[in-house]
Amino acid sequence: MESRIQRFLLIGASLSIFLAQPALAEESNGQGLDNTASHSGLELDNELFEIGFTAGTINIQDFTSEWSTGINATFLATENAFLQFNYLKADVGLSSYEKSQGQLIAGDDREFKHYDFLVGYDLYQGEQFFTGNKAQLSALYALFGVGDTNFGGEKSFTYTMGIGYRVALTRKFNLKLDFKNYRYESNLLLPEQTNNSQGLSLSINYLL
Amino acid sequence: MQRIDNPDFKLKSPNKFKRAAFYGVLLFSTSVFKVPFAVAESQNDSNSSVELEVIDPYLEVHTGPGQGYPVIYTVEQGEKIFISTRRPDWYEISTEDGHSGWVKASQIARTLLPTGEPVDLPSVSYGDYLERSLYVGLNVGQFSSGELESSDTFSFLAGFRAFSWGAVEIEQSQFYNADYRGQYFGINFKLEPFSDWVVSPVLTLGGGEMEVTVQPKQLLSIEQDDYFHYGIGASYYLGRNFVMNINFDKYDISTEQSDKSANRWNLGFNAFF
Numbered sequence: 001m002e003s004r005i006q007r008f009l010l011i012g013a014s015l016s017i018f019l020a021q022p023a024l025a026e027e028s029n030g031q032g033l034d035n036t037a038s039h040s041g042l043e044l045d046n047e048l049f050e051i052g053f054t055a056g057t058i059n060i061q062d063f064t065s066e067w068s069t070g071i072n073a074t075f076l077a078t079e080n081a082f083l084q085f086n087y088l089k090a091d092v093g094l095s096s097y098e099k100s101q102g103q104l105i106a107g108d109d110r111e112f113k114h115y116d117f118l119v120g121y122d123l124y125q126g127e128q129f130f131t132g133n134k135a136q137l138s139a140l141y142a143l144f145g146v147g148d149t150n151f152g153g154e155k156s157f158t159y160t161m162g163i164g165y166r167v168a169l170t171r172k173f174n175l176k177l178d179f180k181n182y183r184y185e186s187n188l189l190l191p192e193q194t195n196n197s198q199g200l201s202l203s204i205n206y207l208l
Numbered sequence: 209m210q211r212i213d214n215p216d217f218k219l220k221s222p223n224k225f226k227r228a229a230f231y232g233v234l235l236f237s238t239s240v241f242k243v244p245f246a247v248a249e250s251q252n253d254s255n256s257s258v259e260l261e262v263i264d265p266y267l268e269v270h271t272g273p274g275q276g277y278p279v280i281y282t283v284e285q286g287e288k289i290f291i292s293t294r295r296p297d298w299y300e301i302s303t304e305d306g307h308s309g310w311v312k313a314s315q316i317a318r319t320l321l322p323t324g325e326p327v328d329l330p331s332v333s334y335g336d337y338l339e340r341s342l343y344v345g346l347n348v349g350q351f352s353s354g355e356l357e358s359s360d361t362f363s364f365l366a367g368f369r370a371f372s373w374g375a376v377e378i379e380q381s382q383f384y385n386a387d388y389r390g391q392y393f394g395i396n397f398k399l400e401p402f403s404d405w406v407v408s409p410v411l412t413l414g415g416g417e418m419e420v421t422v423q424p425k426q427l428l429s430i431e432q433d434d435y436f437h438y439g440i441g442a443s444y445y446l447g448r449n450f451v452m453n454i455n456f457d458k459y460d461i462s463t464e465q466s467d468k469s470a471n472r473w474n475l476g477f478n479a480f481f
Contacts, residue, residue, distance in 0.1 A: 044291060044293060044294045045293045046293075047294070047295050048295075076295065077296060077448065077450065078297060078447070078448060079273060079275065079295070079296055079297040079298055080274065083479075122274065125272065125274040125275070125276030126276060126277070127278065135271060137271065137272040139274070139276075154422075155382075155421075155422075156389075157360040157361075157362070157382070157384035185384075185386055187386065191386070
């Protein structure tokens with residue numbers, strides 16, 4: 001089951017990359033340009049995708065705070081908006097309740113796995129001066145989207161909301177600090193309980 | 209006989225997977241890195257940037273590709289600029305005296321090529337949606353009544369628009385409820401007879417397989433069954449390569465005991481390429 005979904009996502013991701021390529025190539029080789037510019041040999045570098053690695057902490061409601069790792073891919077849609085796919089996972093230790101009352105879940109179910117698809121919007125764009133006169137482009141952005149949380153043998157529909165800060169390290173690399181809230185229903189401890197888990201993460205991203 | 213003695217031959221079949229994985233990774237990495245490679249090649253080329261002449265009274269050069277980044281420089285009428293990079297709505301430029309920064313696409317549109325012709329920069333419009341035909345999408349919704357009432361859902365889509373009035377797509381959906389959860393995978397046909405309208409009606413017809421993966425209370429009779437669905441919706445062009453859509457669909461699910469029906473609404477968008 002799970003592998004079927006994973007396979008689909010993988011196919012979807014590779015398909016979208018393949019599908020995106022002709023469009024990018026077409027634009028950069030000047031076909032989309034009309035005759036006026038195409039004979040000038042216009043070949044522009046299109047910067048539309050970003051990929052990155054994420055590490056952070058996640059505080060899982062009724063359980064523990066754990067280190068999380070993940071990957072993300074971003075499509076820059078407009079000058080202010082972007083679409084982002086995130087995947088993260090964390091190994092969850094025993095909660096204080098479990099330490100006194102006995103372990104509730106075991107094995108593979110103790111791994112917190114989450115993926116989501118978010119829309120982001122730059123609220124404030126600006127510059128940061130960390131080192132003297134060197135201006136580094138930065139932005140504060142808001143995130144909202146939906147996804148899936150797989151933990152304790154449950155898979156739950158999840159609303160994700162967050163706020164983040166992006167700062168450019170070099171022309172191609174940037175650093176993002178995100179705070180996200182994951183809201184989902186769970187029956188692990190109480191029936192139909194709404195859980196809010198929070199994640200704080202730092203990611204390093206490369207602009208393709 | 210020789211082949212069997214050959215240790216390489218023995219390794220062949222267990223290595224099949226590894227080899228497939230290797231080629232998979234190779235294919236994936238070349239596809240991902242093809243764009244930067246193409247860029248690197250173009251940078252070696254003497255024509256890596258485009259030379260343009262400014263015809264507006266001046267161009268405002270920002271530090272970054274966004275209206276919020278400060279203006280650090282202006283290029284005057286008659287000066288030459290070189291474009292190197294494109295971001296959504298912005299171009300990275302450099303000037304003859306070595307300044308560089310970002311200029312809004314609408315300003316670049318009012319520049320001239322060395323031949324004196326106006327530049328026509330790449331742009332994406334609704335016309336491309338009707339002509340160019342591959343898309344991926346996401347939608348979020350809920351089963352509002354019937355068998356799967358009050359389940360939240362989301363779907364991933366990938367489609368091909370063969371005609372301005374029709375498309376075929378595959379859909380993978382998940383649904384979640386306090387008492388059960390499941391998924392379905394199917395093929396949809398989309399009919400959009402008035403696709404040139406600002407808000408254009410869309411008819412959906414599709415089918416596939418639905419599976420309830422977890423249901424401890426055994427409330428549903430659906431296990432792994434075929435479904436058929438039809439619905440009505442509307443699409444609205446948001447700009448660039450995005451189309452927003454809203455749909456209302458009726459699902460008929462054939463279970464072993466009887467046919468069940470469910471209604472679902474959803475709101476989402478497609479990005480086309």
